[in-house]
Structures are given as structure tokens and as C-alpha cells.
Amino acid sequence: MYLDETVENDGPYCPKLNRNRWESYSNYRLVLWAWMMNELTVMFCPVSISHSGFYAQAALQMLAVILIGMPLAYSEICLAQYTNSNIFTMWNFFPLFRNVGYGTLFLILLKTIYLLVLTSWYLIYTFYSALDVPPWLSCNDFGNSKCMVKRVNVSVFQHCLEAQILFEDDCGMKTASNCFFEREIGGNCTLELGFYCLFPWKTIVALLTICGSVYVLSIKNERMIQIVVKLAAFYVCAVILILFCVALSTSGTWYASKCTVNWNNYTFVNCYRTITRGFLSVGTGYGIIHFLTRDVAFRSPATMTAISTPLFSLFVSFMLALISFSGIKTMSYYHGEEENVIELGTSPFFAMFASMSEILSYFDALPIWGFLWFSTGFFCLYINFWILYLFLKEFMQINEVARTYTKLSCLFLFVFLLTCTLPFLCSDITATLSDATELIQSFNSLLFSVALYWIYGIHKHTVDIVFMIGIKTNHFLKVTWFLNPILISIILYARCKIIETYEYEESYHIESISTTSDYLILYILLSIYGFIIVAGLVVQMFHYIRSGNFRGLFRAEESWGPTDRVLRRSRRMFVPEIMTREFLYRQVRIRGYYKGKEQGKERSEQRLGELIEDQLAWNAMMSS
Structure with missing residues (x-):
């Protein structure tokens, strides 16, 4: 995984490398793209954009990705490729924040539990959408309640809307998609069921299926994830193409409705959430x-992935939002209404499941479209969970006993994850994981950007990149790097101020402490993370003060840089100009003019050929 400290005796210096985890650059790029196809990219962002007018929200997400998310991903890939370190030693450029890695480990554990719950819900919806008549297209399973299928009972739905608007009261009718959502996932169900909702047997079966399949695939062949990622990438592209063509063929897609923006509190909340989830969708803040990048070769083109991969994941998110938006326009066209057609619900997951199942039913009422949508989300989240499992597995195998008994230790890891997941199976408590992971991820990104761009310095960071890939950093990245901490601080402050209580107002109320269960869990999770960060800062400061090197807290360590000792020594003597292509070409031309133009041309071609041979002497992934 790391560079060996060996030097070739003959020819140009070429550090030896162990076998790369991903074998090729294309595999690495696909795995990194799969990580960026997370719950924000395939769930929250597309639904939020489509349900809020599409155009303004899409512009906000694009700006958040380009101005904040993509520069952070670029820097994180550069650090990994430059140092081949882990999430703890990567902070050696600013030792005061070295123990932030333990807070990141806590965040990864929360993220794993959160993804495991969401993936199980997607698996349930994928299974039911494969039935000939999905439950949200019929009221047969909800006979005792006042159920209706919105697409079939148009007049009933219209009268229900009129009653809600005139009398500002619920008409008592529920759609089949709403009834199914409350039965399988639950809308703030701890209020009605207390903590008995912690053991829904279908969700637990889905959890066991997901964990069991990942365990078997990883034990049989650890590189099986590369095959699954390739199949998932092909499947996602095919589904987007099919659903986009289906959306364009529906009669309501071209329905021209009046575009108005109602700048109320709900709209501002959506804007802040879109910006926050936009830059977090790139996957930064977790390490x-x-x-995924740390064992990539020193001169590979991995840094270009930081530009292409976020843009492609943004494109996928926009396409999913456009498909959903086309379905919403079809609903408006079908009902002859421009407002109040979409059910919002009181749960943050209502739009991702109940609303989307209702919207997709308007595509000729065929269950296959719902199956394609939910199965796509399931595969993306499944691979995300797999990647997190690989990280936890590698961290666990630091222990010699875990390395000796690999299968048993992996089985213990899955049992531990399943046990930790059980308390979060209620939808309102799972919403606390959503808020906790977003807040901690944003704060981690803020610490990373402040430490790297303002304290370590943008100039040193750009010199490291020039030394590593031989290309100067453009001015756009430098400007965004400087503004990154400011923008994240503003977004984080706004995000903390707009944590709405409507998601939790119906949660189980604990009388003894006069608070709801979800708020209590949210405060506990944030407090644990805060304790880890503060304790780490105190320990680091005490250690350096005791050693009489207080200034060392704010300076990069001597070992910071490439793992290989020759490259690290070369970095200390490095002048940025000698690695630029312009300088190399200029040197070749100047040396060639001494013996006439013809001889100079021959020497230039010969020298360029030597440079190319030097590049080819590197690893197959070193194609920069």
C-alpha cells in the first residue's frame, strides 16, 4: 500500500510499489464515483430539487459542488496521493488537529449505521415494486383505513384538497403510498408505538440480507466490489436513459405551468438544505x-478524478431530479391543479419513498418504473455501505488477533453493526442520524479547510501539487480554497439555525427530562463527537507543551510528505518552476540552439524522447 524505500541502481529513479488495491486507474475512478453516489446524490438532492421548482435549487446545488465540494475533494485526493497516509496521519500537516481522525472514525460509524437503515428501506421498496401490483397502486391492503389511489380517485382527491384549503383541516383521506410508507417505515412512529417500533421484522430481514451478502462477497473475493461497481455503473446509466425517455413520452412532461417563487420560510430552509447537501454530496469530510486514494501511485492522474467524478455524480443527480420533476408536471397536468398536488408528509423520508412511489405511478401506472428507480438507489447505497465496511475492516485489522482470524473478526464487525443499528430503525430517530452526520461532516470539512488552506498555506499546498503531478494549480482553485472556510462557516451557521422541529414534533416525549427522544439522541451524538475533538486537542497541546515544542502544534512535522525517503528529501530541495512543462520545453529548446536549428531540432526531439521514457519507467497508473 505504501512506497518502498528502494532505489534503482541503473536508470532513472523509480520507487517500487506494492500491488495497487484497484489494479487500474479506471477501477479506481469507478470506485470513487460509486462513493460519491451516496444518499445525498441519489435521494435527498434529486427529490429536494424536483419538489422545489427544479431550476433555482439545481443552480444552488451546482454552485455548492463546484465552489466548495470539488475543491475539497481535489485537495483530499492530493494529500492522499502525496503522503499515502491514513485518516489519522493525514493531519500531520497541522498536528493540533491530528486527533480529529478519531472524531472522523466516530462519524464513519454513524454513517455506516445510517446507510444500513436506508439501504434496508430501499430493499423493501425494491421488493414490493417488483410485484405485479405494488401496494401503492391499490388500497387492497389498507381496507380498514380511508385509503385512495390518487391517480384513480381524481374527484375524491380534488374534493379532499378543497376541504383542506377551505377549512384548513385534514379531510381524513390518505393515499395508498402514504399508508404503505407509514406501515413499512413509519412517520414519526415512536409517538404512536413508543419504542416497540425498534423491531420491524421486514427491516431486520433486509438488514441481515445486506450484511450477509457483503460478508460472503468480501470473504470469497475482496476485489468483488470492482465487478459490482462496474455492473452498478452500467445499470445506473441504463436506468437514467430509460426513465428519461419514459418521462419525455408522458403527456404532462411538456405541460407549461406558471413559474412562481414563494419566498417564505420553507423556501429559505430548502435553499439552505440544498446548498449544504450539495457540497456534502461529493463525499468529503469522512476521510x-x-x-480510496492513498495507495494510488505518486504520479498517476488521480487528481483529475477529483474534477470529473464530482461533475458526473452531479449530472446523475440532475437527471434523477429531472425525471422526478417530469413526473410532478404529469401529476399537475392530470389533476388540472398547479399547487397542492404533492404530499409532503411530516417525515424527512416521506418525499424519498412515499412521494416518489406516487410520482412514478403516473408513468403509465406500470410497476417497472418504480422498480428501476428504487433498485438504482439500493445498488448505490449498497456499494457505499460496502466501501465503509472495507474501511472499518482495515482499521480493525490493525490488531494482530483480527488479522489472524479475519473471517471471525469480520463476522464480529457485522454483529456489532447490526446491534448498533437496532435502536435507529424508527424513522424519526433515523432522522437524527441524518442531521448528526450532516453537521459533523460539515464541521470536519471546515476543520480540514481551515487547517490546510489558512494555516498550512495555499502556497505550500500548490507547491506540493506541482512536485507531485508537475502541473500548476489554476487561479480558480486558489480562490475557492481561500474562500472555502468562509463559505462553510456561513453554511454551517445557517444549517444550525434552521434545524426545523416539524420533523420531530410528533416524536416520543420523555416526561422525566421534558424532551423528545430524537432530540435527546441528536444531542448525545453531537456531544460525543465534541468530547472526542476537545479531548484530542487537550491531549495534543499537553504533549507538545511538555516536550517544550509548543510551536510544533502549528507546523507540519518533519515526516510530512511522501513516504519514500528519497522523494521526501527531493521535496525539501524542490523549486516549483523546474517541474512545469513550460520550463522543461524551454530548457530543451535552449539547449538545442547551440548547434544550429537542425541539430537543435534533433536534440529537442531526443530530449523529449528521454523525458517520455522517464515517464514510462513508472507504474502503469503513473500516466501523467
Whole structure:
């Protein structure tokens, strides 16, 4: 995984490398793209954009990705490729924040539990959408309640809307998609069921299926994830193409409705959430990008992935949002209404499941479209969970006993994850994981950007990149790097101020402490993370003060840089200009003019050929 400290005796210096985890650059790029196809990219962002007018929300997400998310991903990939470190030693450029890695480990554990719950819900919806008549297209399973199928009972739905608008009261009718959502996932169900909702047998079966399949595939062949990622990438592209063509063929897609923007509190909340989830959708703040990139060769074109991969994941998110938006326009066209056609619900997951199942039913009422949508989300989240499992597995195998008994230790890891997941199976408590992971991820990104761009310095960071890939950093990245901490601080402050209580107002109320269960869990999770960060800062400061090197807290360590000792020594003597292509070409031309133009041309071609041979002497992934 790391560079060996060996030097070739003959020819140009070429550090030896162990076998790369991903074998080729294309595999690495696909795995990194799969990590960026997370729950924000395939769930929250597309639904939020489509349900809020599409155009303004899409512009906000694009700006958040380009101005904040992509520069952070670029820097994280550069650090991983430059140092081949882990999520703890990557902070050696600013030792005061070295123990932030333990807070990141806590965040990864929360993320794993959160993804495991969401993936199980997607698996349930994928299974039911494969039935000939999905439950949200019929009221046969909800006979005792006042159920209706919105697409079939148009007049009933219209009268229900009129009653809600005139009398500002619920008409008592529920759609089949709403009834199914409350039965399988639950809308704030701890209020009605207390903590008995912690053991829904279908969700537990889905959890066991997901964990069991990942365990078997990883034990049989650890590189099986590369095959699954390739199949998932092909499947996602095919589904987007099919659903986009189906959306364009529906009669309501071209329905021209009046575009108005109602700037109320709900709209501002959606804007803040879109911006926050936009830059977080790139996957920064977890250290997983660092984990996936750290064994990539020193001069590979991995840094270009930081530009292409976020843009492609943004494109996928926009396409999914456009498909959903076309379905919403079809609903408006079908009902002859421009407002109040979409059910919002009181749960943050209502739009991702109940609303989307209702919207997709308007595509000729065929269950296959719902199956394609939910199965796509399931595969993306399934691979994300797999990547997190690989990280936890590698961290666990630091222990010699875990390395000796690999299968048993992996089985213990899955049992531990399943046990930790059980308390979070209620939808309102799972919403606390959503808020906790977003807040901690944003704060981690803020610490990373402040430490790297303002304290370590943008100039040193750019010199490291020039030394590593031989290309100067453009001015756009430098400007965004400087503004990154400011923008994240503003977004984080706004995000903390707009944590709405409507998601939790119906949660189980604990009388003894006068608070709801979800708020209590949210405060506990944030407090644990805060304790880890503060305790780490105190320990680091005490250690350096005791050693009489207080200034060392704010300076990069001597070991910071490439793992290989020759490359690290070369970095200390490095002048940035000698690695640029312009300088190399200029040197070749100047040396060639001494013996006439013809001889100079021959020497230039010969020298360029030597440079190319030097590049080819590197690893197959070193194609920069």
C-alpha cells in the first residue's frame, strides 16, 4: 500500500510499489464515483430539487459542488496521493488537529449505521415494486383505513384538497403510498408505538440480507466490489436513459405551468438544505476519499478524478431530479391543479419513498418504473455501505488477533453493526442520524479547510501539487480554497439555525427530562463527537507543551510528505518552476540552439524522447 524505500541502481529513479488495491486507474475512478453516489446524490438532492421548482435549487446545488465540494475533494485526493497516509496521519500537516481522525472514525460509524437503515428501506421498496401490483397502486391492503389511489380517485382527491384549503383541516383521506410508507417505515412512529417500533421484522430481514451478502462477497473475493461497481455503473446509466425517455413520452412532461417563487420560510430552509447537501454530496469530510486514494501511485492522474467524478455524480443527480420533476408536471397536468398536488408528509423520508412511489405511478401506472428507480438507489447505497465496511475492516485489522482470524473478526464487525443499528430503525430517530452526520461532516470539512488552506498555506499546498503531478494549480482553485472556510462557516451557521422541529414534533416525549427522544439522541451524538475533538486537542497541546515544542502544534512535522525517503528529501530541495512543462520545453529548446536549428531540432526531439521514457519507467497508473 505504501512506497518502498528502494532505489534503482541503473536508470532513472523509480520507487517500487506494492500491488495497487484497484489494479487500474479506471477501477479506481469507478470506485470513487460509486462513493460519491451516496444518499445525498441519489435521494435527498434529486427529490429536494424536483419538489422545489427544479431550476433555482439545481443552480444552488451546482454552485455548492463546484465552489466548495470539488475543491475539497481535489485537495483530499492530493494529500492522499502525496503522503499515502491514513485518516489519522493525514493531519500531520497541522498536528493540533491530528486527533480529529478519531472524531472522523466516530462519524464513519454513524454513517455506516445510517446507510444500513436506508439501504434496508430501499430493499423493501425494491421488493414490493417488483410485484405485479405494488401496494401503492391499490388500497387492497389498507381496507380498514380511508385509503385512495390518487391517480384513480381524481374527484375524491380534488374534493379532499378543497376541504383542506377551505377549512384548513385534514379531510381524513390518505393515499395508498402514504399508508404503505407509514406501515413499512413509519412517520414519526415512536409517538404512536413508543419504542416497540425498534423491531420491524421486514427491516431486520433486509438488514441481515445486506450484511450477509457483503460478508460472503468480501470473504470469497475482496476485489468483488470492482465487478459490482462496474455492473452498478452500467445499470445506473441504463436506468437514467430509460426513465428519461419514459418521462419525455408522458403527456404532462411538456405541460407549461406558471413559474412562481414563494419566498417564505420553507423556501429559505430548502435553499439552505440544498446548498449544504450539495457540497456534502461529493463525499468529503469522512476521510473515505483519502482511504480510496492513498495507495494510488505518486504520479498517476488521480487528481483529475477529483474534477470529473464530482461533475458526473452531479449530472446523475440532475437527471434523477429531472425525471422526478417530469413526473410532478404529469401529476399537475392530470389533476388540472398547479399547487397542492404533492404530499409532503411530516417525515424527512416521506418525499424519498412515499412521494416518489406516487410520482412514478403516473408513468403509465406500470410497476417497472418504480422498480428501476428504487433498485438504482439500493445498488448505490449498497456499494457505499460496502466501501465503509472495507474501511472499518482495515482499521480493525490493525490488531494482530483480527488479522489472524479475519473471517471471525469480520463476522464480529457485522454483529456489532447490526446491534448498533437496532435502536435507529424508527424513522424519526433515523432522522437524527441524518442531521448528526450532516453537521459533523460539515464541521470536519471546515476543520480540514481551515487547517490546510489558512494555516498550512495555499502556497505550500500548490507547491506540493506541482512536485507531485508537475502541473500548476489554476487561479480558480486558489480562490475557492481561500474562500472555502468562509463559505462553510456561513453554511454551517445557517444549517444550525434552521434545524426545523416539524420533523420531530410528533416524536416520543420523555416526561422525566421534558424532551423528545430524537432530540435527546441528536444531542448525545453531537456531544460525543465534541468530547472526542476537545479531548484530542487537550491531549495534543499537553504533549507538545511538555516536550517544550509548543510551536510544533502549528507546523507540519518533519515526516510530512511522501513516504519514500528519497522523494521526501527531493521535496525539501524542490523549486516549483523546474517541474512545469513550460520550463522543461524551454530548457530543451535552449539547449538545442547551440548547434544550429537542425541539430537543435534533433536534440529537442531526443530530449523529449528521454523525458517520455522517464515517464514510462513508472507504474502503469503513473500516466501523467
